[in-house]
Each structure stands twice: as structure tokens, then as C-alpha cells.
Amino acid sequence: MRISCRSPAAPPLVTGAADAPTLGGVSFASASAGEQETRTVRGTLPAGSPDFVYVPVEVPAGVREIKVSYSYDRPSVPTGTPGNALDIGLFDQRGTDLGGHGFRGWSGGARTEFFVRADDATPGYLPGPVQQGTWHIALGPYTVAPQGLSYELTVTLTHGPPGETPAPSYPPERAVGRGRAWYRGDCHLHSWHSDGRRTPAEIAALARAAGLDFINSSEHNTHAAHAHWADAAGDDLLVMLGEEVTTRNGHVVALGTDPGTFVDWRHRARDGVFGRFARRIRQTGGLVVPAHPHAPCLGCAWKFGFAEADAVEVWNGPYTPDDEMALAHWDALLVASVREGLGWLPAMGSSDAHRDPDTVGLPRTVVLADDLTRRAVLEGIRAGRSYVAESGRVSLSFTATGGHGEHAGIGERLEVAPDSPVTVRLAVAGAPRCTVRLVTDQGVLFTGGPLPVSGSGAVEWRTTPSYAAYVRAEVRHETALGPLPGAMAACTNPIFLGPR
Template sequence: MTDTGFPPVRAHGRGAGWYRGDCHVHSVHSDGELTPEQLAAGARAAGLDFIATTEHNSARAHGAWGHLAGDDLLVVLGEEVTTRTGHWLALGLAPGQVVDWDYGVADALIAKCLEQVRTAGGLCVAAHPHAPYPTGSFLYAYEGLDVVEVWNGLWASDLPWNADNEAALADWGRGLAAGVRAGHWQPAMGSSDTHLEGQIGIPHTVVHATGLSTQAVLDGLRAGRSWIAGTSAVDLSFTATAAGRTAGIGERLTAGGEPVVVRARISGAPSATVAFHTDRGAVHRTALPDSGTGTAQWRTSARESAFVRIEVRDPRGQMAALTNPIVLA
């Protein structure tokens, strides 16, 4: 663990696996009410492996995280770029790097800023596309972004899933079929947008990475090797199998014309409903027992379905988890 300055870009001793992280967090260094020390403690208590510091239009918090990171908590440097016609997250910035924010969609400047982040190896995320306040609605084309934040927890204190998230998910879902068929689709992500105590990790993204490092986490997010959890109590696995081959979330399964068996294993979601979604919409639903632990299975083919993803909702319709797709070919 470093004592001062910028956090390390890698947590030692952490190999390939699934890591939980919250990529949209604010502190007293912008408009949040918590110190970095409080946020780090909250992240650990919430069972997170990584967080991203994303202050509004500023890098002044970057140097406050060095002594708070460790092999149990990776801190990714970032910024919430708060433009006049939508916000986006720049993740994986260099220490002290600030991305320009003073423009709107009519200025045609966002593409240059996105390219600056990507050139540095960073990730660009459309943030809370349907946020209910001025500048919050995302008016840029998604095509220029790497990832879309379809689940944002800021405005959902009592109910972690609201109408703004439902609209963001629907927008993303409508573009997913065309993107998959074109060979390039934007993964979904979920973040808490923490400003207050008790928000961190509600929701968060679970990503498969080759190790707990900034680059490995961003690579996993960019590839869609991830799913969104409402809390750390929820866990799942999701695979598709055909002709002796198996693929997981964000991967491509070549079925060779053979039947595809899609299987999800979920825990921590009492009495929830698991819905399988393809390019034909919701195609199959399975109820979980009161214990919240169970398996849902469905059969399809690459001819019938370009991809399969799942949503897990509680009896009130609140989202408990959702995945990026498995692509079928």
C-alpha cells in the first residue's frame, strides 16, 4: 500500500477472476459529502474490489487516494465529464489528467475528447442517459462511447431501480441487436454515482479481468465481460453451451447449427424472476424460490437468437441483476 500520492495501477497477488467494482463515485473534492477515507471504508464494507474516483471536471482528488488503495482495493483514476448536454465518465486517466467539459452537442467537440481518453488507454462511458435534471440527459450518439451506464443509483434511495434506469435500459436494448449483427456492440454498466453515505455499491458492476489492475478491469468492461449487481448479496453465473463448446458473458459461441443450452445460476434474489432476452425481446421466464438460489435454463439456436442476456427482478419489478449478452453464431 502506498502512503501518499496517486494510487497504484495494480493490486498484487490477484489473478484472473470476477471482480466487483463501482465506477462512478464522488467525494468532498467535488459535490459529494464523503471523504476519500470514508468512501474507501464503504467500498470495502460493500465487498467491492475496485472503485473509480470520478469527480466533476476535475483531477484534484487523484492524489488523495494513494494511501487508501491496497491489494484488496484498486482505485481507478477518472473524471465525470459534465458537458452542457450530457455527462460521461472518463476512466483510466493519467494522474492529474483533466478532460475538457465546456461544450454541448452542437459544438461537435466530444469526439476529440473521447479520442484523447482512448489514446491514453482509457474507457469512455455514457453516464445516466436519462437523468432528470438539466445537462443530465445524454444527447450525444452512443456510437462514440465504449460503454453505456444503464443503471445509476443516485436518484433511487428507496428503490434502486427507477423509471430513468428503465428508459436507459430500453434504449441500450434497442441498439444491442443491431450492434451485435454489425459486429460491434456497447456493453452495459451499473454504478452507484455515490454522493452520500450508504450509496456505494448500489448498484455495481462485476467484471471478469485477467487481474486486479486498471488496464485489466477496463479491458473486461470494454469487452462486455461483465454483469450488474444491485448489491454484493447477489451473485450469478451465466453460460451458453453447444456442440461441446461453452461461452460466458460477453463472449461469442460458435454453435455450428447445433442447439444451444443457456443456463443461469443465481443466488441472493429471493422470489425473483429470471427473464431471458434476445433480439426478439423477452423470450422465457423462470421463477426463483423464496431462498433466492436457483437455476434457470432455456434452449435456443444461433438461427433463432443473435444473442442471449438475462434480467433478474424481484416481485416488485425491481432489478436485482442484469447481464451483458452472450453472442451466438
């Protein structure tokens, strides 16, 4: 039996605290097993609406499944004016408090409907019992046209036995490695559990084909994919788990967290709570990595500062001008760190691949780790023992040597006297006709090349710590734009020179 009714249009923001405004909602009566009840609610969000609003749904006892579908208008707007875009997610009877105890899933704008029940859920949502109480549909008006955003929500409850929730199975934290070695990985990827189009199995196959040793699950604002990676991992591929925390003031990759870790995204820099969620990432074993900090997309520019960051993504997907800006900003942070005697922030790169033709492993972070384990890989990234390469063809060896045989590699310090001679050596493979640049706190102090068509070559440069506090390497493609540098083929973290 199907019971249906339509609720009147919901008035805007009728109740709720400032940090969790609530719209008019819907309620359901009890029903017999197998029966369905449907409610439809409409409303309009004005321009300038809060980042997130909530539609309460009163769920009675005996519900097996909750299903939600939605639509909204997309009116014409003048060129340069944002139109309508509305994200959606779900919180259960445990509430919508910041921290996400009631979180049951998020699909952003990637889906127009979803369901949740004990034994299954739409990708991006968490299976589990549909318990009695006040649930909330979370609406995220990403952009609202000047004339407002009119939406329609349809909620269907199916009554019956709840079924059993499967115990989650997570990928192992270790793969077969080579001991202390350089391992290649892509730490920013999206599957169909958020707005990607590939399954975990398809991503894993592409990672293997690209010669990657590790990857990281990083769905937008949900950890629902964590329990779906076990079959994709294997002795040859380490799968780490995380989330891309997609706030309205920038995105951050929670890299390599414990299985089942959820990190809330419903805050801005002005709220002063980012440190709380950065600590959660670290407490669950992960790293805090601001993603594409200068990307031009709305809400992507990073506004939380870097005091809580463990690394920063300076290269995201095919190399573009916003990556050049991220690299320059990161280099300025390096200069400040050596001048002020502060700790430094390592750089990394990832593909952010979502769908064809996005290339998994373009770029990839190449990490010197003690073994192919979650802990060892994260420690290598945190220590800056890494470089970024555009493909598996490109490899680097970058070292600094003192006059008495002292030696340091990427992310390390060559502790010699300020006026001691230092020889910096860079060997490159897989980068035909590319130019080599050595960059210090004083700027670019060495340029060499182009490399031969074989793509292999080596350069040496001599300096002292008093002249260069650090040195890092860039390998760049040819350019037709005169003095502007070409697109990146590879870049390293620095080697620091001189006493601490």
C-alpha cells in the same frame, strides 16, 4: 495590512470571442509581502446567457494566494420555471482555451468560496504557484431566472513567498488479486473534491465494507482528487482515477485514465468536438462511458450519440424508471448491432454515490478480469465480460453451450452453426423471490421463477442461433404493478450466438 475597494457593476458580456465571452474584470496593484488586497465586482447575467462566461483578474507578481467567494440572487419564479443556479471555477494565466491548459479547479455549485496557493488548495482545485498574468474566474449559469441572475464576486490576493508545491502521489495501478476471476467495483463516485460530502478515506472504507475490489474516482469536471487517493488504496482495494465530464448535453465518466488527466466539459453536441475529448480519454488509458443517459435532471440527457462510447451506464444508483429507459435504449443498440453486423456496446452500472444515505456499491459492476489491475479491469469492461448486481449478496453464472461441447460466457460468442442446438444456463444466488428473464434480439423469450426464499436457483433454456442472435439475463424483484417488470436485482451483458 488590508486594502479593499469595490468595483462598479460589471456590464454583461463586454468583450471576448463567441466561445469564451468575457465580463468586466478586476485588477490589482503590487503590494508588500503579507498584505492583502480585496476587490468586489457585481454584475447581472440575463436569461439566455452563454453556458460559460469569464471574469478576468489581473494578478501582479508576488502573490502567494488567490481567494474567491461569490453569491447570487435566488428570486421567486413560477412553478415549472427554472430559477437561478450559478457554478464557478478558476483558470490561471495560461488561459481559458478549450482543452484546459489553464485549468486550476472547479466546484460547480457545491461551494461559495475557494482558494489556491502553491502548497494547498480547496478540494476540487489544484495547488500551484499564483503567477503573474490574467487569471479568469469561470462562471457557469446553469439556469437563469426570467428576471436575470445578479451575482457578486469577491477576490482577495495575499502577497508573500509562494511556498512549495507538493509532488503528487497517486494510488498504485495494481492490488492483490486472485488471477483471472470475477472482481466487483463501483466506477462512479463523488467525494468532497466535487459535490460529494465524503472524504476519499470514508469512501474507501464504505467500498471495503461493501465487498468491492475496485472503485473509480469520478469528480465533476475536475481531476483535483487524483492526488488524494493514494492513502485510501491498498492491497485489497484498487483505486482507479477519472472524471465525470459534466456537459450541458449529458455526462460521461472518463473511467480509469492516467493520473492527472483533465478532460474539458465546456462544449455541447452542436460544437462537434466531443470526439476530441473522447480520444483524449482513450489516449490516457481510459474508457468513455456515458452516465445515466436518460436521467431527468437538467443537462443530464445524453445527446452526443454512442459512436465514441466504450460502454454505457444503464443502471445508476437505486433502480428507477430512467434506468429502465436506459436499459431499453441499450437493448435497441444491441439489436441494431447484430442486424447490421456492427460492434456492440457493453453495459455497466454504478452507484453515483455522493453522501449519506447513498449506498456505495448499489449497484456494482462485476467484471471477469485477468487480475486486479487497472488495465485488466478496463479490458474486461471494454470486452463486456461483466454483469451488474445490486449488492454483494447477488451473484450470477451465465453460460451458453453447443451440442459438441462448445462454450461461451458473458460478453463472448458461441460460434456454432445457425441451426445448432444451444443450451443457455443461468445460476443465481442472493436474489430471494426474484424472477428470471432471458432477453434476446426478439424480445423476452423466457421467464422463470420466482426463485425460492433462499435466493438461489438455476434455469436452462434451449434455442438456436437462427432463433436468437444473442441472449442476456435479467433478475428482477417482485412487482405490484401487474405487467410491468419489477426493479432490477442483476442483469448481464449478452452472449452472442452463431458465426460472426
